[in-house]
Amino acid sequence: EVQLVESGGGLVQPGGSLRLSCAASGFTFSSYEMNWVRQAPGKGLEWVSYISSSGSTIYYADSVKGRFTISRDNAKNSLYLQMNSLRAEDTAVYYCARVWLDYWGQGTLVTVSS
């Protein structure tokens, strides 16, 4: 069974940093591209970032480019999102999702507020 479990969310002040993690199991993680998608409270889905299976190719949404960094550790079956210079508008539930968004984790809530 494919499982994706996010962690690392929480309350952070504007300008602060957080690192999200996504632990994958039930599939050969190293063979799959991965994504981060977020959803602000009461709002729709917004794609954040993509990483290829090897980590060599990375894309970001314009809204996070230069502030967020996606990475992965295939030996640990883990995906990460380093978020710096956080803003109030980054407040959302952050989901990790497999390549074609066919499997999603339960999400982790990030709240940016003073």
Next chain:
Amino acid sequence: QPVLTQPSSHSASSGASVRLTCMLSSGFSVGDFWIRWYQQKPGNPPRYLLYYHSDSNKGQGSGVPSRFSGSNDASANAGILRISGLQPEDEADYYCGTWHSNSKTWVFGGGTKLTVL
């Protein structure tokens, strides 16, 4: 990059069939995209339902009932999610999405809140 437009809400009676639309913005042709559909219930992550590109290139998500199906409406330049035999548990938000290879971004519609009467 393309914009996907969905009606904000739709309602239908239990047992009925519904067509949820996902309109592609001008300058883009629905036939060039693989439209994916997701169902989200309150407090839960999105659930992948299916994708549709053409009748010969489509796929169902794992465990998704066959009463959920996809198609295109070329005249409306829209992707379509059809749900037949509506059940109370189908009440949810439905999102369409697609990967735009030129801009290297995922694009989502704003979602349709489906109410089952």
